[in-house]
Amino acid sequence: MRMLVRNLSVVHYKQLKAGADSDRSLHFFINFLESNGCLVCEKPSHTEGTSAEEVENPVQDAVETEEDTCEEEMDIEHPFLMLSTSASKMSTKKIMEEAGLHRKHTTNSPLLQGFRSYLEKKYAKSGIKHEVDNVSRWLHFVNPNEPSTSCIHNIERSMEFFRVIGASAASRATARNYMSGVKKFIAYVTSEDQLLEEDPSLRGSIQNFLKSMTEAQKSICRGASKKNSVGRRCTNPRECQEVLKLANHYFAELIDRANARNELEERDMTSVLFYLEALLILQHLQRPSVIQHMTVQQWLERKQYKSRSTDSARAAVITVKAGAQHMVVLNEVEEMWFDTYFRFIRLTFIKRIANGDKGYFFVSSKGSKIQNPTTDVHRFQERFNACLSTGKEALHFFEKVVTCESSLEDQELIKIYLRADFKGIESNHTQYMRAAMRVSELQRTWEEPSNSRDGQVPGTLKEKMSEKEISYKKIENMFKVELDSKGPTVKQCCEVSEMHAKYCYDRWRRQQIKCRMDAVIAHYKHEKPNLSQVYNYLRLKGWVKNVPSVEEILLHWEAREQPRREDNDG
DNA sequence: TACCCGTGATCGGCGCTAAA
DNA sequence: TTTAGCGCCGATCACGGGTA
Numbered sequence: 001m002r003m004l005v006r007n008l009s010v011v012h013y014k015q016l017k018a019g020a021d022s023d024r025s026l027h028f029f030i031n032f033l034e035s036n037g038c039l040v041c042e043k044p045s046h047t048e049g050t051s052a053e054e055v056e057n058p059v060q061d062a063v064e065t066e067e068d069t070c071e072e073e074m075d076i077e078h079p080f081l082m083l084s085t086s087a088s089k090m091s092t093k094k095i096m097e098e099a100g101l102h103r104k105h106t107t108n109s110p111l112l113q114g115f116r117s118y119l120e121k122k123y124a125k126s127g128i129k130h131e132v133d134n135v136s137r138w139l140h141f142v143n144p145n146e147p148s149t150s151c152i153h154n155i156e157r158s159m160e161f162f163r164v165i166g167a168s169a170a171s172r173a174t175a176r177n178y179m180s181g182v183k184k185f186i187a188y189v190t191s192e193d194q195l196l197e198e199d200p201s202l203r204g205s206i207q208n209f210l211k212s213m214t215e216a217q218k219s220i221c222r223g224a225s226k227k228n229s230v231g232r233r234c235t236n237p238r239e240c241q242e243v244l245k246l247a248n249h250y251f252a253e254l255i256d257r258a259n260a261r262n263e264l265e266e267r268d269m270t271s272v273l274f275y276l277e278a279l280l281i282l283q284h285l286q287r288p289s290v291i292q293h294m295t296v297q298q299w300l301e302r303k304q305y306k307s308r309s310t311d312s313a314r315a316a317v318i319t320v321k322a323g324a325q326h327m328v329v330l331n332e333v334e335e336m337w338f339d340t341y342f343r344f345i346r347l348t349f350i351k352r353i354a355n356g357d358k359g360y361f362f363v364s365s366k367g368s369k370i371q372n373p374t375t376d377v378h379r380f381q382e383r384f385n386a387c388l389s390t391g392k393e394a395l396h397f398f399e400k401v402v403t404c405e406s407s408l409e410d411q412e413l414i415k416i417y418l419r420a421d422f423k424g425i426e427s428n429h430t431q432y433m434r435a436a437m438r439v440s441e442l443q444r445t446w447e448e449p450s451n452s453r454d455g456q457v458p459g460t461l462k463e464k465m466s467e468k469e470i471s472y473k474k475i476e477n478m479f480k481v482e483l484d485s486k487g488p489t490v491k492q493c494c495e496v497s498e499m500h501a502k503y504c505y506d507r508w509r510r511q512q513i514k515c516r517m518d519a520v521i522a523h524y525k526h527e528k529p530n531l532s533q534v535y536n537y538l539r540l541k542g543w544v545k546n547v548p549s550v551e552e553i554l555l556h557w558e559a560r561e562q563p564r565r566e567d568n569d570g
Numbered sequence: 571t572a573c574c575c576g577t578g579a580t581c582g583g584c585g586c587t588a589a590a
Numbered sequence: 591t592t593t594a595g596c597g598c599c600g601a602t603c604a605c606g607g608g609t610a
Contacts, residue, residue, distance in 0.1 A: 133571090270576085288599065364577065371578055374600050379576085390600060490592065503583070509594080510582080545594075 105136045105147040112136055112147055118188040134181040149189055149198075153205045158182075234389040237397045237446045241282045243377075243386035244275070251275045255337055258344045269345045270365050274380035276341055277362065277373050279334065281391040283443045284436075285398060285418070286328060288373040288391060294320045294328070294361040299342060305329070305433050315437055329436035394443075402442050413438045471497035475504045481511040483519055487546065509546050516541075517548040517556055528554070 105112065116132050141161045142151040151158060186206055189195050196202055234240045254268050264272075280286040298318055307313045316335040318328040330338060342361070350357050353367030360369045370376065374390055381388050395418075403414050417435035474496050479488045487508050493501035520537060529537070534550045 267575095366577075368577085372600080375577085375602095378601085392599070502585090505593090506583075 105140050109147045111149065112139075114192065115185055115188050118184075118191070132181075135185045138182050138185075149195055149202060152186065152189065152202060152209050155205070155209050158209065234387040234393055234397065237394070237402050237443060239387040240389040240394040240397050241278075241443060242389075243278055243381045244283060246386050247271070247275055247278075247380070251337075255340050258340050264345070266365065269348060271380070272337075272341055272345050273349075273362065273365075274376050276337060277370075278377045278380055279337075280328065281373060281377055282389060282394045284328065284440055285391070285395050285443070286326065290320050290326045290328065291362050291373040292360075292370050294318065295359050296342075296357075296361050297359060299338070299361050302335075307434065307437075313437060315433060317433065327432065327436065329433055329440070331437065331440070398439075398443065402446050405446075406442065410438060410442065414442075471500040472504045472507055475508055479508060481508060481515055483512075483516060483541075484543075485512070487512060512546045513548050516543065516546065517553055520548070520553050521556060 112132055112135070115135060136147065138158065138161055139147040139151050142154050142157045186209065189202065190206060234242070238245075251272065254264060254272050257268075258264055258272070277291050280291055281288060298320055302316045302318045305315045305317050307315075314332050316330045316332075316338075318330070320326045320328060346361070346363055349363050349365050349367045351367070352365075353363075357367075358369060362370045362373075364370055377390070378388060380386075399418070403411060406414065413431075413435040416431055417439045471493075475488055475493060478492075478496075479485065481487075488505060490501055490505050493504045493508075496504065520534060523537065524533070531550055531554070534553050538547060538550070
């Protein structure tokens with residue numbers, strides 16, 4: 001349904017009616033679409049009155065109706081997600097059919113048969129039929145008369161196909177499926193000498209085709225991500241931690257269930273994991289690397305700390321070695337949460353990994369080391385439709401807002417917590433414990449002053465983004481990124497934009513390094529060079545600055561050659 | 571068949587620091 | 591003081607598995 005709303009401006013009444021389970025949901029669909037700026041065409045006049053009168057607040061109404069039966073669904077973010085998906089599926093298919101995207105050639109043709117056996121040999125898995133069908137639809141779209149490799153020459157029409165899929169009712173995943181199928185088809189054509197001999201100009205077109213396809217892929221993904229990134233960005237400390245507040249009740253219930261030895265569902269277990277990651281990053285302001293590197297051993301060796309002040313608060317202290325040393329200070333409740341995760345959820349995850357427990361405290365649902373805690377937190381925020389914030393942002397707003405509003409005593413503690421290196425921590429252990437607990441408390445209890453500056457941040461951020469891009473474009477125009485061209489100095493970048501000078505300077509250098517790396521790889525495209533060959537080639541070129549390293553070139557040579565070679569083998 | 575979800579890999583931005 | 595290189599972090603991509 002969300003796809004419909006995002007992608008469609010005009011929806012046929014008949015399509016909605018065909019998909020709706022009842023009159024009530026039909027009215028809901030119409031009202032909802034119209035309230036989101038869509039036009040429902042060929043709608044009988046009587047529906048207009050009823051939709052407005054009977055469903056005064058369609059969204060709310062739908063929630064109430066469905067809630068009776070779906071009370072246990074925890075992850076319902078939007079009421080329309082609760083409705084039957086049949087309508088959206090029906091419309092999606094019909095719309096794609098009408099756009100001519102579902103028409104295809106018979107798969108009996110020699111070309112498609114050849115492609116099929118290529119896939120069978122190379123991938124030996126199910127789903128081949130779908131890939132052949134997808135490719136057949138693309139071939140039909142470009143040339144309805146016959147399935148032919150000549151379609152590769154018609155890049156414009158092919159890109160039109162992907163564009164229509166990307167922009168139609170289908171999702172990004174659909175477009176991706178089609179593109180992946182077509183890419184495999186191209187690999188198949190490249191591997192068939194006979195096809196290349198029949199049409200010698202194919203080689204050139206294939207390169208251009210792939211280039212355009214990468215661009216199209218990027219643009220579809222960009223489009224999708226722009227559409228998807230409707231999530232709110234945070235503007236203050238409370239919003240940075242919003243997900244913790246929103247998920248807290250659900251999380252507490254999961255912890256209770258786990259402690260009562262009730263089996264948790266997969267999504268529930270990952271939610272517990274994500275919550276703890278978010279807690280450390282957003283509330284405790286710990287670096288993501290702490291999550292990645294914290295070990296079971298460190299957890300088991302945690303120390304207990306008891307404050308001597310009047311509140312006599314207790315805390316558990318975990319020393320984590322992640323490059324530098326870090327300290328995680330948990331209050332009693334948080335320690336219990338970690339313990340529950342460790343004893344029940346981590347244990348379940350760790351059983352799934354074939355090559356044994358590596359001893360990391362936080363593990364993915366497959367039992368392996370967490371690769372990107374930021375992504376986990378982001379997914380968790382999306383799951384709860386919470387403000388999207390990263391650790392960096394949480395730290396930024398904490399420093400900018402909470403610190404300024406705190407008492408002098410607190411400001412001192414904050415300084416100790418944020419600036420402390422491990423030596424500092426060791427020299428004044430008690431002070432650091434106090435600081436850690438205070439920071440966590442300040443984060444938890446921060447309240448927005450009534451005169452806060454609403455809406456300033458997103459606007460300026462947006463403006464800054466475009467300024468940045470413009471600045472770089474200016475630099476790029478002044479200093480063309482070529483193999484032997486001379487780049488701008490930081491000073492020259494400053495003249496264009498003082499604020500973005502470093503960014504432009506770095507970006508330009510990186511572009512040139514990449515450009516040079518491509519050139520070397522292209523030079524040795526038939527056979528992998530050895531170290532001294534690359535070294536000599538670089539010396540011959542006389543590049544002094546922005547020179548890619550020999551190791552890097554060899555590494556990239558292999559990475560780029562691998563798919564080509566595999567294709568030729570297959 | 572389209573789509574969702576989880577995960578690891580990769581890329582780009584940026585801060586820090588040593589060398590020139 | 592400027593430049594070049596390095597490493598961390600976050601965003602995005604790519605892929606496979608699962609499911610309605």
